[in-house]
Amino acid sequence: MKPSFESRILLVGGPGGVGKTTLAASLGVALAEQGFKTVVLTVDPARRLAQALGFENFPNEVNRVPLVQGGELFASMLDTQRYFDRIIEKFATNPDQKEKILKNPMYQIMVDSLGGSHEYAAMERLLEIAQDPSWDKIVVDTPPTDNAMDLIAAPKRLADFMDNSVLSWFQSGGALYLRLFRAGTRIAMKALQAILGSDFLDSLGKFLTDLEGMQAGFQNRHREVLAMLRSKDCSFFLTTFPSQARWEDSGRLLAALAGESIPLRGVFLNRVEPQPTALNSDVSLSLEQSQDVEKLLAFRRQEVEHQKPWTEKFATLPADFLVQIPRQTHPVHDVASLSELGRILLS
Amino acid sequence: MSAPQYIADSLQKKIIFFTGKGGVGKTSVVWATAKALARCGKKVAVAAWSESDSPPSGFPEGVHYVPLQTMACFKEYVLHVVRFEKLYDTVFDNKVLRTFVLAAPGLSDTVIAGKILTLYEKRVYDILLVDLPSSGHALSFFHSPLGVKRIFSVGFVHKETHKICELLASQDVRLDLVAIPEELPVVESVELKSKLEKLHPFHFGFLLLNQMLPTFASLRGLSSAPLLKEYSDQLDRQERNQQVAEKCGLPILKLPRILAPNEDSLIEALSQDLSAVTA
Numbered sequence: 001m002k003p004s005f006e007s008r009i010l011l012v013g014g015p016g017g018v019g020k021t022t023l024a025a026s027l028g029v030a031l032a033e034q035g036f037k038t039v040v041l042t043v044d045p046a047r048r049l050a051q052a053l054g055f056e057n058f059p060n061e062v063n064r065v066p067l068v069q070g071g072e073l074f075a076s077m078l079d080t081q082r083y084f085d086r087i088i089e090k091f092a093t094n095p096d097q098k099e100k101i102l103k104n105p106m107y108q109i110m111v112d113s114l115g116g117s118h119e120y121a122a123m124e125r126l127l128e129i130a131q132d133p134s135w136d137k138i139v140v141d142t143p144p145t146d147n148a149m150d151l152i153a154a155p156k157r158l159a160d161f162m163d164n165s166v167l168s169w170f171q172s173g174g175a176l177y178l179r180l181f182r183a184g185t186r187i188a189m190k191a192l193q194a195i196l197g198s199d200f201l202d203s204l205g206k207f208l209t210d211l212e213g214m215q216a217g218f219q220n221r222h223r224e225v226l227a228m229l230r231s232k233d234c235s236f237f238l239t240t241f242p243s244q245a246r247w248e249d250s251g252r253l254l255a256a257l258a259g260e261s262i263p264l265r266g267v268f269l270n271r272v273e274p275q276p277t278a279l280n281s282d283v284s285l286s287l288e289q290s291q292d293v294e295k296l297l298a299f300r301r302q303e304v305e306h307q308k309p310w311t312e313k314f315a316t317l318p319a320d321f322l323v324q325i326p327r328q329t330h331p332v333h334d335v336a337s338l339s340e341l342g343r344i345l346l347s
Numbered sequence: 348m349s350a351p352q353y354i355a356d357s358l359q360k361k362i363i364f365f366t367g368k369g370g371v372g373k374t375s376v377v378w379a380t381a382k383a384l385a386r387c388g389k390k391v392a393v394a395a396w397s398e399s400d401s402p403p404s405g406f407p408e409g410v411h412y413v414p415l416q417t418m419a420c421f422k423e424y425v426l427h428v429v430r431f432e433k434l435y436d437t438v439f440d441n442k443v444l445r446t447f448v449l450a451a452p453g454l455s456d457t458v459i460a461g462k463i464l465t466l467y468e469k470r471v472y473d474i475l476l477v478d479l480p481s482s483g484h485a486l487s488f489f490h491s492p493l494g495v496k497r498i499f500s501v502g503f504v505h506k507e508t509h510k511i512c513e514l515l516a517s518q519d520v521r522l523d524l525v526a527i528p529e530e531l532p533v534v535e536s537v538e539l540k541s542k543l544e545k546l547h548p549f550h551f552g553f554l555l556l557n558q559m560l561p562t563f564a565s566l567r568g569l570s571s572a573p574l575l576k577e578y579s580d581q582l583d584r585q586e587r588n589q590q591v592a593e594k595c596g597l598p599i600l601k602l603p604r605i606l607a608p609n610e611d612s613l614i615e616a617l618s619q620d621l622s623a624v625t626a
Contacts, residue, residue: 015369015370016368016369016370016481017368017369017370017371017531017532018370105494105497108494194428194502194503195424195425195428195502195503195504244609244610245372245374245375245610246370248403276574277573277574278574279572279574279575280572283571283572283575284571286565288565289565289566289569292563292564292565292566293563293566293574293575295561295563296563296566296574296578297574299561299606300574302606303606305606306606306608329577329580329581330580331530331584
């Protein structure tokens with residue numbers, strides 16, 4: 001096995017729609033078959049893949065996945081909303097605080113619409129699982145992100161939001177507008193009140209006051225997550241496919257990783273078009289069919305040519321290895337085909 | 348559904364939102380549509396979530412670019428009320444406030460929606476195409492005015508949010524979905540549409556099914572060689588996925604898989620495809 005796979009935590013990331021979830025599951029199956037006790041953390045698998053992994057009805061739980069070849073594989077699907085409630089329960093300093101926050105409409109909106117809550121929950125979940133030493137391998141299917149930065153930036157934004165400098169505007173009895181008033185910025189106060197409405201500022205202030213004492217929890221966890229991602233225990237694999245758009249997306253993601261000193265271990269280049277094979281002469285075809293076969297062959301060759309420059313570009317990335325995964329001729333929905341795909345990844 | 352109908356309907360709109368799963372070529376479809384509409388003599392702009400002021404490489408010529416950046420939109424929002432730029436810079440341009448705006452529940456989406464509303468009210472462009480982030484974020488974008496309405500009962504944001512909800516339901520505004528004929532994207536489109544319907548009384552337009560395989564009809568059903576079997580299977584799957592896509596109840600516009608050497612020529616080819624018969 002390649003040294004890159006020796007890490008305990010394997011992060012499978014990349015732009016949306018490149019097959020991250022399927023490849024993460026395949027990697028999990030292959031590692032389990034090698035004898036590692038493996039868990040796959042995933043966010044939003046397609047329904048049939050979810051069925052294959054057996055967790056359709058049990059979000060946030062760890063479920064055993066039956067394997068044909070033997071091996072211990074478990075999978076867990078993240079439900080952000082419910083998981084966020086759990087985070088609040090964990091960080092709350094008393095039951096009363098927990099109740100207050102969960103019932104606050106501001107909290108609901110925060111979980112629904114605050115950019116980053118998915119990423120935060122995913123990283124928090126990873127940290128929780130990683131603390132259990134009985135797992136040999138943890139494969140993480142990272143959340144789909146529009147902006148590659150989000151995986152790292154969003155939890156940071158959330159932690160920043162809990163930053164003392166922001167919270168202190170609201171907490172310890174002082175309403176924001178009072179503080180601004182005291183600071184002599186009368187017009188700013190009027191403007192903020194006119195824009196946001198004083199009741200919003202009040203309820204936001206109340207919400208943040210409810211969170212009092214929890215910010216340290218959020219920030220420590222963020223630091224722990226970063227430390228974990230940078231450690232030797234953790235490897236990052238880029239999943240992508242050979243096209244200009246994915247090359248540009250991947251570039252942004254890699255720049256973000258480099259900025260956080262998280263090294264790139266490997267590249268999974270998915271859906272690579274195989275060279276078409278011409279027909280044997282013994283296949284009998286009508287004239288029209290023969291003409292169409294020529295057109296189909298031309299189209300297939302064009303597909304291969306179309307990908308080639310991008311395949312070559314991805315090969316220049318400073319990763320330990322690049323695996324080309326041929327476009328699968330059938331959807332990968334069962335453990336047997338996951339296992340087949342996984343062996344390609346490890347090869 | 349044909350391309351001319353799509354273009355003709357688009358010419359009647361002021362704002363068209365596009366959403367879909369990541370990796371379906373949504374941005375290319377938006378750019379190609381913009382190019383085709385601009386060719387009809389309209390002043391067209393594409394608005395997109397972006398960190399940079401300048402359009403990305405390959406952005407079509409003759410189309411205006413509107414980057415949607417939270418802090419810039421917040422500033423415009425505040426200037427509606429404050430009206431002095433210098434004052435904004437001294438009072439609002441600080442780290443604490445930036446963190447607050449970026450992370451306060453729903454505020455980021457609200458100021459961006461406010462920007463779109465302003466462009467609409469001032470009639471800056473004939474047609475504004477909004478390239479929404481992929482499905483999950485798009486849902487929270489449309490959800491946030493509802494959430495914000497609940498917590499802002501007075502003030503400028505409250506008034507603006509009310510207007511945003513009206514705008515989203517307006518005849519001038521259309522919402523299109525983009526997918527490719529593969530299982531995951533079409534299933535996600537069907538689910539996305541039913542979720543979006545519950546949020547606002549949108550006027551849905553089209554489901555744009557991008558990257559359709561070329562059809563060589565005489566080869567359908569043949570399996571006498573691996574090349575043929577694979578192609579037939581692929582066509583069958585494409586057809587099944589198209590049937591799933593039809594559950595959206597939207598007219599489907601098929602766009603071909605174009606193997607262009609770069610983004611520029613892809614947009615050109617796709618926009619030609621869209622305006623071929625209209626011209």
